[in-house]
Amino acid sequence: MWVCSAPLSRFAAGLLCGIPRPLIHIRSASVAETGTTRAYEDQNCEVEGYLAFSRARIGPFFQERPVLKNPFLEDGLLRGYLSRHLPQEAVTSDLCAFGERMANEVDGWGRECEVTPPRLVHFDAWGHRVDHIVTSQAWKQMKYISAREGLVAIGYERPFGEWSRVYQMSKLYLFSPSSGLYTCPLAMTDGAAKVIQSLGVSWPGEEAYGRLTSRQPEHFWTSGQWMTERRGGSDVASGTETLAVPQVDGSYKLHGFKWFTSATDADMTLTLARVQNRAGATTPGSRGLSLFYAEVSRDQEGRLKGIEVQKLKDKLGTRQMPTAELLLDGLQAHRLSEEGRGVASIANMLTITRIHNSVSAVAAMRRVVQLAGDYASRRTAFGKLLRDHPLHMQTLARMEVETRGAFLLLMDVCRLLGREETGIASQLETHLLRLLTPVVKLYTGKQAVAVVSEGLESFGGQGYIEDTGLPGLLRDAQVLSIWEGTTNVLSLDVLRCVARSSGMVLEAFFSHTKSLLSAASNVPSLTPAVKAANGALSELGMFVQLAAGRDASYMELASRDLAYSLARIYTGALLIDHASWKGASPSDTYAAIRWCEQNLCPVATNQASGWYDTDTASLDTALVYDKHSQAQ
Structure with a gap:
């Protein structure tokens, strides 16, 4: 012994x-x-005596955990931006109280939504088909707080005029990382309200509009967005097979299969379908699509009317939110758009949902940076706190610069939206909004994945452990570059935007960016950043001139890099502009300089390298499908 x-x-x-x-x-x-x-x-x-770890299930020490503090008080850039543009005490007071509620109450609900995901009950105890989607109590609480806090209503009440969208999106920005993905149904709810408003608030959408924008929880509705069918993707013109059969009372019965429906527990939905004429024929392509509104209801026996839930989707992330495959079998609906004008009618909805997507992306970045910063002040490694390791802080600073840039880009798009909705936007601002909406969505979606991934690494092994709740941030971030249009789809949308405006959107971009940089040209500390941004803007102008007249395939290959260049240059100008105002901090200047040290115009760099030349497409295809082996 x-x-x-x-x-x-x-x-x-x-x-x-x-x-x-x-x-x-x-x-x-x-x-x-x-x-x-x-x-x-x-x-x-x-x-x-006591022997450490002898017969112990766990050791006598634990790592410190990051603490979520009031996200409003912890976000100096948000408070600085509002102080500059929307300094009303009512806004500051409301966001501060809301942030406190996030830290002390709502974040716990969000975690409950994650660990208690929705489940589908097809049949009741007596064998009757009911198709109940059972969600957690926390998910239901999210609907309650969304109504009470006016997370949709603010955008339509417009308490601060043109700045109301900035106020609304700032509130959603605080809510999103703690919401258990409830911001997804809110995005579709906001989008549905926008569509009904743009088409004219009248029957049959009048009651729905009142409910979608209500602050009363018992009256508030959320909306689904059931567009994706079996062929999937953004090509709804060729992928939509759902039929709308006219009824004698002026309504329609919808018959089709919706392969991917987010927030399937919503109270209503908007969807596309093809109207069948008396001979049973439909019009192909986008000209045959109309927009319909349908309520989700049950009969006296609890069965869904005109809907069968086939299955819940098993997803990489966003597990908190029910996403399902639905068979529409005689769902009663009302046509909102003119017949054949369905795709045109959802344009406003896409603007709103893409901005919401960007809010979620930037909010995820901010949350992981806040948690990583707090953890660095608690966690000791190699004899000192992580915050005292220069390389670690350099990494967090790079994440912070990305987050700051994304935030200012997002808020400027929200500002432009507010001005358009209140009827005071100039033509230049209208063009900018059209151009920057796909740009902000595609760029922040990619930023979110990169920053959140880096953020998880800053926690070491704990960032990979489900119990911490951190892996969910990365899983949920991955969808942000996919929903509402993938990066490539939106890059092509930028090209369409340029073509349809006969280049006016680019003229607006150059004009406004130059004005932002010119206003900061007399600030000595910002000289390196201004010089870099002006140089990139000149490179972009040269690319546009050289690309004029090139064929469609050339511009398609360049479209992604063009979108990235627009995002980086404009974001740099916004960071410089924010750093030049009288209330700016030294950190604002440092962030602007750091941002402008990267390659701001990759489309010019890659053009010079021949990335978009005629033979590039065939070489890319050969490279991807190369099966040759030296051994053979």
């Missing part, structure tokens, strides 16, 4: 420090537990 002869303090210290202590062979003995001294006996040793 081996027994440790060293005192507890020496042995424990040696064990924890990796220094072995001498063991002395003595006779076997049984020692009774006396006072505070406990004797342990196992197969190999007896120890008087």
Whole structure:
């Protein structure tokens, strides 16, 4: 029998420090537990006193956990931006109180939504088909707080005129990372309200509009957006097979299969379908699509009317939110758009939902940076706090610069939206909004994945452990570059925007960006950033001139890099502009300089390298499908 002869303090210290202590062979003995001294006996040793980890399920120490503090008070850029543009005390007071509620209450609900995901009950105990989607109590609480806090209503009440969208999106920005993905149904609800408003608030959408924009929880509705069918993707013109059969009362019965429906527990939905004429024929392509509104309801026996839920989707992330495959089998609906004008009617909805998508992306970035910063002030490694390791802080600073740039780009688009909705936008601002909406969505979606991934790495192994709640941030971020149009789809949308405006959107971009940079040209500390941004803007102008007249395939290959260049240059100008105002901090200047040190115009760089030349497409295809082997 081996027994440790060293005192507890020496042995424990040696064990924890990796220094072995001498063991002395003595006779076997049984020692009774006396006072505070406990004797342990196992197969190999007896120890008087406490032996660290002996027969213990867990060790006597834990890592410090990051603490979520009031996200409004922790966000100096948000408070600085509002102080500059929307300094009303009512806004600051409301957002501060809302942030406190996020930290102390709502974030816990969001975690409950994650660990208690929705489930589908096809049949009741007596074999009747009911198709109930059962969600957690926390998910239901999210609907309640969304109504009470006016998370949709603010955009339509417009309490601060042209700045009301900035106020609304700032509130959603605080809510999103704690919401358990409830911001997704809110995005579709806002989009549905926008569509009804743009078409004219009248029957049959009048009641729905009132409910979608209500602050009364018992009256508030959320909306789904059931567009994706079996062929999937953004090509709704060729992918929509759902039929709308006219009824004698002026309504329609919808018959089709919706392959992907988000927030399937919504109270209503908007969807596209093809109107069948008396001969049973439909019009192909986008000209045959009309927009319909349908309520989700049940009969007296609890069965869904005109809907069968086939299955819930098993997704990488966004598990908190029910996403389902639906069979529409005679769902009663009302046509909102003119017949054949369905695609045109959802343009306003896409603007809103893409901005909401960007809010979620930037909010995810901000949340992981806040948590990583707090953790760095608690976690000790190699003898000192993480915040005292320069390389670690350099990494967090790079994440912070990305987050700041994304935030200002997002808020400027919200500002432009507010001006358009209140009827005071200039033509230049209208063009900018059209151009920047797909740009902000595609760019922040990619930024979110990169920043959140880097953020998880800053927690070491704990960032990979589900119990911490951190992996969910990355899983949920991945969808942000997919929903409402993938990066490539939106890059092509930028090209269409340029073509349809005969280049006016680019003229607006150059004009406004130059004015932002010119206003900051007399600030000495910003000179390097202004010089870099002006240089990139000139490179972009040269690309546009050289690309004029090139064929469609050339511009398609360049479209993604063009969108990235627009995002980086404009974001740089916004960071410079924010750093030049009288209330700016030294950190604002530092962030602007750091942002402008990257390649702001990749489309010019890659053009010079021949990335968009005629033979590039065939070479890319050959590279991807190359099966050649040297061994063969």
